Amino acid sequence: MSTFLSQQVPLSWYLLLSAVLFSLGIIGFLIKRNLITVFMSIELMLNAVNLSFVTFARQWQFCDPSTQGCLLAQAHAVKGQIFVFFVMMVAAAEAAVGLAIIIAVFRARATLAVDRIDLMKL
Amino acid sequence: MNGYLHLWLIPLLPFAGFLFNGVLGKRLPKWIVTTVALLAPLASFALVLLAVSSLLGAQDGPSPFPFVETCPLAWINIGTLHIDFSFILDQLSLVMLLVVTGVGFLIHIYSVGYMKVEAGYARYFSYLNLFLFFMTVLVLAGNALLMFVGWEGVGLASYLLIGFWFQKTTAADAGKKAFIVNRIGDFGFLIGMFLLLANFGTLTFTEIATKLGQDPGWTGGVVTVIALCLLLGATGKSAQLPLYIWLPDAMEGPTPVSALIHAATMVTAGVYMIARNHVLFDHSPFALSIVAVVGAATALFAATIALVQTDIKRVLAYSTISQLGYMFLGCGVAAYSAAIFHLVTHAFFKALLFLAAGSVIHAIGGEQDLRKMGGLRKKLPVTFAVTTVGVLAIAGIPPFAGFFSKDAILAAAFAQGDTGKALWFVGLLTALLTSFYMFRLWYLAFFGKPRSEAETHHHPTPWSMLVPLVILALLSIGGGWISGAWTGVGRFGSFLAPVLGLTATDPESAALEVTLSVVAVVVAVLGWFMAELFYGQKPDSPAKLAAALPGAYKLLVGKYYVDQIYGACIVKPLLLFSKYFLSPVVDTALLGGTAWLLGGTATFAGALLQRWQSGNLRSYAAWLTAGAAAVLLFVVVPWYLVWPASLDFVWKVARH
Numbered sequence: 001m002s003t004f005l006s007q008q009v010p011l012s013w014y015l016l017l018s019a020v021l022f023s024l025g026i027i028g029f030l031i032k033r034n035l036i037t038v039f040m041s042i043e044l045m046l047n048a049v050n051l052s053f054v055t056f057a058r059q060w061q062f063c064d065p066s067t068q069g070c071l072l073a074q075a076h077a078v079k080g081q082i083f084v085f086f087v088m089m090v091a092a093a094e095a096a097v098g099l100a101i102i103i104a105v106f107r108a109r110a111t112l113a114v115d116r117i118d119l120m121k122l
Numbered sequence: 123m124n125g126y127l128h129l130w131l132i133p134l135l136p137f138a139g140f141l142f143n144g145v146l147g148k149r150l151p152k153w154i155v156t157t158v159a160l161l162a163p164l165a166s167f168a169l170v171l172l173a174v175s176s177l178l179g180a181q182d183g184p185s186p187f188p189f190v191e192t193c194p195l196a197w198i199n200i201g202t203l204h205i206d207f208s209f210i211l212d213q214l215s216l217v218m219l220l221v222v223t224g225v226g227f228l229i230h231i232y233s234v235g236y237m238k239v240e241a242g243y244a245r246y247f248s249y250l251n252l253f254l255f256f257m258t259v260l261v262l263a264g265n266a267l268l269m270f271v272g273w274e275g276v277g278l279a280s281y282l283l284i285g286f287w288f289q290k291t292t293a294a295d296a297g298k299k300a301f302i303v304n305r306i307g308d309f310g311f312l313i314g315m316f317l318l319l320a321n322f323g324t325l326t327f328t329e330i331a332t333k334l335g336q337d338p339g340w341t342g343g344v345v346t347v348i349a350l351c352l353l354l355g356a357t358g359k360s361a362q363l364p365l366y367i368w369l370p371d372a373m374e375g376p377t378p379v380s381a382l383i384h385a386a387t388m389v390t391a392g393v394y395m396i397a398r399n400h401v402l403f404d405h406s407p408f409a410l411s412i413v414a415v416v417g418a419a420t421a422l423f424a425a426t427i428a429l430v431q432t433d434i435k436r437v438l439a440y441s442t443i444s445q446l447g448y449m450f451l452g453c454g455v456a457a458y459s460a461a462i463f464h465l466v467t468h469a470f471f472k473a474l475l476f477l478a479a480g481s482v483i484h485a486i487g488g489e490q491d492l493r494k495m496g497g498l499r500k501k502l503p504v505t506f507a508v509t510t511v512g513v514l515a516i517a518g519i520p521p522f523a524g525f526f527s528k529d530a531i532l533a534a535a536f537a538q539g540d541t542g543k544a545l546w547f548v549g550l551l552t553a554l555l556t557s558f559y560m561f562r563l564w565y566l567a568f569f570g571k572p573r574s575e576a577e578t579h580h581h582p583t584p585w586s587m588l589v590p591l592v593i594l595a596l597l598s599i600g601g602g603w604i605s606g607a608w609t610g611v612g613r614f615g616s617f618l619a620p621v622l623g624l625t626a627t628d629p630e631s632a633a634l635e636v637t638l639s640v641v642a643v644v645v646a647v648l649g650w651f652m653a654e655l656f657y658g659q660k661p662d663s664p665a666k667l668a669a670a671l672p673g674a675y676k677l678l679v680g681k682y683y684v685d686q687i688y689g690a691c692i693v694k695p696l697l698l699f700s701k702y703f704l705s706p707v708v709d710t711a712l713l714g715g716t717a718w719l720l721g722g723t724a725t726f727a728g729a730l731l732q733r734w735q736s737g738n739l740r741s742y743a744a745w746l747t748a749g750a751a752a753v754l755l756f757v758v759v760p761w762y763l764v765w766p767a768s769l770d771f772v773w774k775v776a777r778h
Contacts, residue, residue, distance in 0.1 A: 114740055
């Protein structure tokens, strides 16, 4: 079915890597106490998702033209690539806003420990 | 009708005046308020005159009436129910409009002088304009529902104006009493309308008349019930037995208001409503006889109370109730045009009498007690002259206005067989009493010696009050001649005939009519003579008579204790019911409990959910992750293996 990817590195490896990265991101997001680290974990999750997007896009792009549905799959494959750009843009915007917030929080509170940023508490 | 006549302007101009003075009047100088307040009714009156002139212009051609003007946008359009904003101008509404806007305008002028020093000058005039708006809507309405809007609106204006001096408890209470008593009547009107809709499927007056005319089978039964319901409405608005009790108390309002609303126009709305729906009443002889009996009973009943009243305005109030009884009597013997005739002349002379009383009260510094007046004829010559005209008119002395209309009603009653003769006799007795108590007022206020200090420093009467008085006096002298005949309703009746029909039974002969009117005049003069005897020549005789008949006197002074009876039978049980059932059970337990339950649930749920909002960033992160995991679980796990039926649901959703 696949020509390019499967001969060198199987599809599942890419997806496994993506899943591992995403899980690491979640774990970091949940257990880390430094706001910057939490923030980086979120970026990690986004990039894990990006990885699976491009993986599938490549996978479908190089399908066997004689297979039923291949043409349609190829037409769709480019969308996976485009979506990655969207995610990257959101991540960039998030980084800009998020870092600005983190700087503001640090100026106000002189700390980045998430447990101590609790002014919203009733 | 010609193209340039717009009926909707007639009510809307006073409404504009109301909005202007109601919103801005407080901040504007008095002369602007006065100008706007006077221009609005004047413009309406001019429009009505325009309608009259176009009528006269079209005398040779086909009759321009009834002229119907309908708003292109429907008001209510549900299923088969279709109700428009439609105005109808025919002979009946034209006569009524002339009275309402004409007399209304005169009373506006009078008010300028009377209310000059009052606080709330702009408020007063905005209410007065509001009243004219609703009254013209009532008169012009082409269907019962629009009439009801006007009907309720004049009730509102009446309430606002009775309670104009709302700082005074009695005035505020009187306003509430008027409003609440009128509600009972309105209930009847509403039920009547529902029955009309259920049986005729329409509320338009002309359509109802057509449907009744097409099928002669409409007699008695449901028509009687509808007519009686409408009659209940009319007794509320027109202060007839058993709902008359609000009108005497309504005298707490400013005197021009008493003249306009509680004598000349609003209280005659009941008579107008019966005349407007006369086809219904014609189809139910029983309801008609009830109208006649209510009218005659009220006329006599109120006249007897008026005999002993000492407040000048209350004498006039009971006299108004009594005269309205005459109009009902006229309607009840199917002499609708005679009733409308009396409505018109009564508007002239009763407005005149009220305004003259206001002039007296104004001149002697707010005193209303007849026992403290006396000898005023030299100090207030103009007021004395116009009051004399008014008294002669209401007493039925020819050639003053009241004679013609009262005579027309009495003659029509006499022609109605034995019952009619009994009604005629009651009417005649009332005429005697009317003449007596009006001349009593006349003698007490204007003759004899001054009986109190109040008169010694009297204020001059401004011209703005005198001019309307003189005009109304002229109308009270000449107003009866619109019939153009000494007896009966004459050309006034034939003018109204297209709407109201000719008076059903004309008396057998002209000679009988003349005899009847001579009897009526003799009775009126007799009343005058008795008043002269009691209050002119022997001022101590009333006290002697009262002492000789203590029971009767006390009964009359106590106004037959009707207020007390209503208080004990209706008001008190209602209050007790409210206090011991409605307040603790319904209000506190049921409504309060429900509100408490709802509020309590929300508070409780809030207290629980509040814990979720810990303010701890990492707990939010955990919830977020848990939520995402839950969604993932929902999507990924093949639930249909666990529960196959769920697949049907998925298919259903997918198909949609």
